[in-house]
Amino acid sequence: MARALIVVDVQRDFCEGGSLAVNGGAATATRITAHLEHHARHYEMIVATRDWHVEPGRHFVADGESPDFAETWPAHCVAGSEGAGWHPYLRLPADTVVVSKGERAAAFSGFEGRTGDHLTLAEVLRGRxxxxxxxxxxxxxxCVRATALDAAASGLSTRMLAGLTADVDPQVTPRTLEELAGAGIEVSD
Ligand SMILES: [Zn+2]
Structure with a gap:
């Protein structure tokens, strides 16, 4: 099997101190870096997705309104901003393929994104x-959930390494993992 690692949205704005911070984000960045140090050679390729918003419409809450954290969110990961950058604890190999998503609308799955050469994630994976x-x-x-579901739906043997993820609300995580397992995704530590 030719296996790829997909690193989803480990960006400053999604970690402590960012505009849409997830608790444990920075620690997750550290653990992914350690995983890469030990296992990068086991992967045929490394992909990193990023939220990369230019004009994402109602994904960003309007001025003076409160975000509902379902449809509308505080502004985050504006393309080219510091907050859209990789978290400094994340060390990606130089040949990592970067997939950007969400330029003009909300995009949760990496499979909605494209590389700098305008290839979709599915095309990149197929090419290798x-x-x-x-x-x-x-x-x-x-975004991890959405990317995993799309990967499985496209016929890839899909594994989610739960110990290398961080969630907005840890109380919701078990239900998500159950859903992913139900979709044929292997959930491991
Ligand atoms: Zn977003």
Whole structure:
């Protein structure tokens, strides 16, 4: 099997101190870096997705309104801003393929994004004959979940390394993991 690692949205704004911070985000960045140090050679390729908002419409809450954290969110990961950058604890190999999503609308799944060469994530994986993926990152019940479900739906053997993810609300995480397992995704530590 040719396996890829997909690192989802480990960006400053999603970690402590960011505009849409998830508790444990920085620690997750550290653990993913350690995982890469030990296991990068086991992967055919490394992909990193990022939220990369230019004009995402109602994904960002309007001035003077409160975000509902379902449809509308505080502004985050504005393309080119410091908050959209990788968390400093995340160390990605130089040949990591970067997939940006959400430029003009909300996008939770990495499969909605494109590389700098305008390839979709599915095209990139197909080009390298990837048939299995490990998925890690932030946040478990949002972009990690959506990316994992799309990976499984596209026929990839999909594994989610739950110990290398962080969630917005840890009380919701078990239900998400159950849903992913129900979709045929292997959930491991
Ligand atoms: Zn977003």
């Amino acid at each position: 004959e990837i048939d299995a993926v490990d998925i890690v990152g932030i946040a478990t019940s949002y």
